[in-house]
Amino acid sequence: MIPELGHFALILALVLALVQGSLPVLGAARGRTDWMAVAVPAALLQCAATLVAFAALTWAYVVSDFTVLNVVQNSHSAKPMLYKVTGVWGNHEGSMLLWVLILTVFGAAVAAFGRNLPPTLKARVLGVQAWIALGFLSFTLLTSNPFERVWPPPLDGNDLNPLLQDPGLAFHPPLLYLGYVGFSMAFSFAVAALLEGRVDPAWARWVRPWMLAAWVFLTAGIALGSWWAYYELGWGGWWFWDPVENVSFMPWLLGTALLHSSIVVEKRDALKVWTVLLAILTFSLSLLGTFVVRSGLLTSVHAFAVDPARGLYILMMLGVAIGGSLALFAWRAPALKAGGLFAPVSREGGLVLNNLLLATATMTVLLGTFYPLFVEAFGGGRISVGPPYFNATFLPIMLPLVAVMAVGPLLAWKRADLAGVLGRLKFVALAAVLAAAATWYLQRGGPVLAALSLGLAVWLFLATLWELGERIRLFRAPAAESWQRARGLPRAAWGMSLAHAGLAVAMAGMIGSSAWQQEEVTVVRPGDSVALAGYVFRFEGTQRLQGPNFLSETGRLTVLDGERVRGVMYPERRYYPVQSMHTTQAAIRTNGLYDLYAVIGDPQGDGAWTLRLYFEPLVPWIWFGSAVMVLGGLVSLSDRRLRVGAPRRAGAAAPRPAPAE
Amino acid sequence: MLKRLLFVLPLAVFAVGAAFLYWGLNPERNPAAIPSVLIDQPVPAFALPPIEGSSWPELSSADLGGEVTLVNVFASWCLPCRAEHPLLVDLAERRGVKVVGINYKDAPEDAIAWLQELGNPYAAIGADREGRAGIDWGISGVPETFVVDREGTIRYRHVGPIHAVELEELILPILERLR
Numbered sequence: 010m011i012p013e014l015g016h017f018a019l020i021l022a023l024v025l026a027l028v029q030g031s032l033p034v035l036g037a038a039r040g041r042t043d044w045m046a047v048a049v050p051a052a053l054l055q056c057a058a059t060l061v062a063f064a065a066l067t068w069a070y071v072v073s074d075f076t077v078l079n080v081v082q083n084s085h086s087a088k089p090m091l092y093k094v095t096g097v098w099g100n101h102e103g104s105m106l107l108w109v110l111i112l113t114v115f116g117a118a119v120a121a122f123g124r125n126l127p128p129t130l131k132a133r134v135l136g137v138q139a140w141i142a143l144g145f146l147s148f149t150l151l152t153s154n155p156f157e158r159v160w161p162p163p164l165d166g167n168d169l170n171p172l173l174q175d176p177g178l179a180f181h182p183p184l185l186y187l188g189y190v191g192f193s194m195a196f197s198f199a200v201a202a203l204l205e206g207r208v209d210p211a212w213a214r215w216v217r218p219w220m221l222a223a224w225v226f227l228t229a230g231i232a233l234g235s236w237w238a239y240y241e242l243g244w245g246g247w248w249f250w251d252p253v254e255n256v257s258f259m260p261w262l263l264g265t266a267l268l269h270s271s272i273v274v275e276k277r278d279a280l281k282v283w284t285v286l287l288a289i290l291t292f293s294l295s296l297l298g299t300f301v302v303r304s305g306l307l308t309s310v311h312a313f314a315v316d317p318a319r320g321l322y323i324l325m326m327l328g329v330a331i332g333g334s335l336a337l338f339a340w341r342a343p344a345l346k347a348g349g350l351f352a353p354v355s356r357e358g359g360l361v362l363n364n365l366l367l368a369t370a371t372m373t374v375l376l377g378t379f380y381p382l383f384v385e386a387f388g389g390g391r392i393s394v395g396p397p398y399f400n401a402t403f404l405p406i407m408l409p410l411v412a413v414m415a416v417g418p419l420l421a422w423k424r425a426d427l428a429g430v431l432g433r434l435k436f437v438a439l440a441a442v443l444a445a446a447a448t449w450y451l452q453r454g455g456p457v458l459a460a461l462s463l464g465l466a467v468w469l470f471l472a473t474l475w476e477l478g479e480r481i482r483l484f485r486a487p488a489a490e491s492w493q494r495a496r497g498l499p500r501a502a503w504g505m506s507l508a509h510a511g512l513a514v515a516m517a518g519m520i521g522s523s524a525w526q527q528e529e530v531t532v533v534r535p536g537d538s539v540a541l542a543g544y545v546f547r548f549e550g551t552q553r554l555q556g557p558n559f560l561s562e563t564g565r566l567t568v569l570d571g572e573r574v575r576g577v578m579y580p581e582r583r584y585y586p587v588q589s590m591h592t593t594q595a596a597i598r599t600n601g602l603y604d605l606y607a608v609i610g611d612p613q614g615d616g617a618w619t620l621r622l623y624f625e626p627l628v629p630w631i632w633f634g635s636a637v638m639v640l641g642g643l644v645s646l647s648d649r650r651l652r653v654g655a656p657r658r659a660g661a662a663a664p665r666p667a668p669a670e
Numbered sequence: 671m672l673k674r675l676l677f678v679l680p681l682a683v684f685a686v687g688a689a690f691l692y693w694g695l696n697p698e699r700n701p702a703a704i705p706s707v708l709i710d711q712p713v714p715a716f717a718l719p720p721i722e723g724s725s726w727p728e729l730s731s732a733d734l735g736g737e738v739t740l741v742n743v744f745a746s747w748c749l750p751c752r753a754e755h756p757l758l759v760d761l762a763e764r765r766g767v768k769v770v771g772i773n774y775k776d777a778p779e780d781a782i783a784w785l786q787e788l789g790n791p792y793a794a795i796g797a798d799r800e801g802r803a804g805i806d807w808g809i810s811g812v813p814e815t816f817v818v819d820r821e822g823t824i825r826y827r828h829v830g831p832i833h834a835v836e837l838e839e840l841i842l843p844i845l846e847r848l849r
Contacts (some may be wrong), residue, residue, distance in 0.1 A: 328688055329725045335681040342677050382694050409810060
């Protein structure tokens with residue numbers, strides 16, 4: 010009964026999306042206020058209906074209702090409760106439902122909190138949002154119904170892929186989807202603006218909190234995903250340039266560009282056409298990500314249920330959404346009035362350079378990801394594009410970006426004095442050069458690029474602090490005055506500094522683990538010792554343990570630093586009998602500066618095991634830096650100007666609650 | 671006019687991209703299949719001892735070439751090998767195809783018992799207990815089968831067990847063509 014209720018609720022949501030996508034948009038075109046007003050209750054009800062559907066599926070998982078096909082295929086009665094719940098979105102159908110749920114939550118948030126939006130813009134934004142929902146709801150209902158029944162019910166389910174039975178599944182997909190889907194708001198605002206024929210600073214301010222929220226979620230989602238890969242896959246790596254990683258990274262890159270170009274629209278009323286295009290393209294890349302994962306188009310470790318029929322449906326949706334919005338862009342964008350002028354060397358110019366570099370970086374990732382498909386289409390056989398391509402193309406774009414990023418915030422709007430700014434940064438430059446030289450000396454002939462990159466990370470970090478210091482006149486004015494200035498600084502400025510500094514820290518982590526990682530693979534017997542990076546790891550043997558739905562062989566490694574025992578590590582190898590699959594659980598010891606990482610592989614007979622040990626310098630900084638970036642986004646999101654709204658176009662500005670986070 | 675074209679450019683680029691994606695959805699396409707880099711290359715140099723305790727001749731790269739040969743990688747612990755084995759026996763005994771074997775990571779006594787039970791289609795068998803020859807041949811699993819032509823060049827690689835249909839429609843035509 011409950012699954013049918015969920016199914017009906019989903020159909021109801023589809024009908025509501027149909028209403029929300031038609032009446033308000035027509036009303037906005039004809040000036041009918043009563044038609045436009047339909048959008049708000051429709052969006053709220055649509056969200057409620059989707060929530061009911063999602064709750065119904067969750068219920069079926071929690072009680073292990075094996076008359077529901079989806080539950081049979083992805084759950085098992087002995088599975089821990091956490092994974093019963095997270096298993097709801099650990100499969101194609103359920104994750105689609107989560108996607109739609111998040112989409113309708115964003116729609117409802119606009120309906121509830123967008124009181125100061127002009128009525129026509131609000132009606133159009135919600136209308137476009139409903140078009141997207143229409144596509145995904147019909148896709149879910151027609152090709153991937155999660156409520157399908159099976160009769161007679163099997164005695165037990167097939168269990169969830171063991172790799173997914175990890176707390177990471179509870180956070181990574183929902184955060185990633187919040188990011189992906191969050192950019193639908195930028196898309197809806199862009200399409201609505203094209204329909205209105207108007208993009209101005211007020212528009213940029215209205216769309217900003219949604220873009221920021223999406224960026225924060227996507228940053229957190231990607232960082233968590235890479236952390237998950239780091240400790241779950243057991244290869245000591247945190248980024249593999251896998252197609253599915255790339256398709257989540259591309260919206261992030263372009264979304265970051267969008268975040269910066271919209272500042273120019275907001276402050277200077279320029280770059281409008283470009284910003285609208287970026288908003289459309291960012292969400293298009295999010296859609297592409299959804300498509301690639303589910304269509305079996307490219308091979309990946311994230312192989313979802315591969316079904317070309319579904320792929321065709323999504324491709325049609327992509328055609329309508331991306332093709333339609335780009336056609337609208339080609340038709341309406343030329344009419345957008347160009348705004349303020351600026352010199353090439355200026356804050357605007359810096360942001361344009363940022364956009365060019367980020368867009369180029371996105372393009373190289375896109376090319377690398379789809380290149381195998383292109384080559385194959387032209388009869389060139391099957392190839393795969395791996396990390397060497399991305400290291401050779403992506404890094405040369407990112408390094409100048411980081412170099413420029415340090416300078417950008419110090420440039421003045423309209424026209425800036427580059428020589429003067431560089432002069433102000435002379436101590437920072439000196440410190441960066443010293444850091445690079447010291448690194449190069451200490452690593453004794455290691456990669457030059459690593460030393461150079463580390464110097465750039467130091468450059469970015471210190472220049473960001475320097476800029477903040479100048480703004481609050483640190484050490485130049487009395488401490489009390491600096492404190493006053495720091496308190497008076499807009500939250501957006503703090504957010505920017507945090508995000509830039511966070512990137513510098515994360516970058517140092519990436520450089521450290523790529524350039525100076527040490528690895529040791531050996532076969533060990535109990536009592537054997539392996540030396541790595543100044544530590545000695547003594548293998549004490551393994552123990553067989555019973556988990557809730559798996560068997561575990563837990564190894565015991567004593568870590569010695571000279572004669573002193575530094576700790577014990579327990580790398581695990583698990584066997585999941587239902588899926589007949591092995592997984593590794595890496596043992597990681599961190600001190601904040603480097604990680605010791607141990608994995609046991611295959612047993613070699615008579616008590617011998619393959620043991621892989623890694624020494625990972627600076628690797629924790631990747632996630633620490635990402636957390637600081639996320640914090641920066643959140644601080645920026647709490648900026649006062651986003652709460653009070655822009656008075657210029659809305660007339661009387663009503664106080665506006667903070668957007669949903 | 672030129673400016674107008676610039677605004678249409680994103681749409682045009684997307685249309686081309688979408689056409690590629692549509693092509694990529696062809697259900698016959700399997701992106702996971704990666705062809706062997708060894709195709710049209712000479713066989714890798716290897717020399718394997720015979721299965722310990724058996725009287726069957728050993729196998730090395732010198733034995734390949736001269737005659738079109740099927741090289742089959744097998745093991746007694748591999749169930750799919752058991753499934754394809756009758757086809758190999760049939761090929762060797764009734765159709766007169768030269769079949770040789772690489773016994774992959776197997777215990778000698780198990781391999782001998784297995785071949786005595788099911789019949790031995792192999793003109794020569796190399797025992798690859800460490801799996802070194804398997805690395806040279808770039809095998810991804812067992813069973814795997816290669817067709818080597820008269821010049822000692824690898825012409826075809828088959829991953830996984832051979833089904834009767836595949837034998838008739840795929841492998842026999844290749845053998846015909848090379849002979």
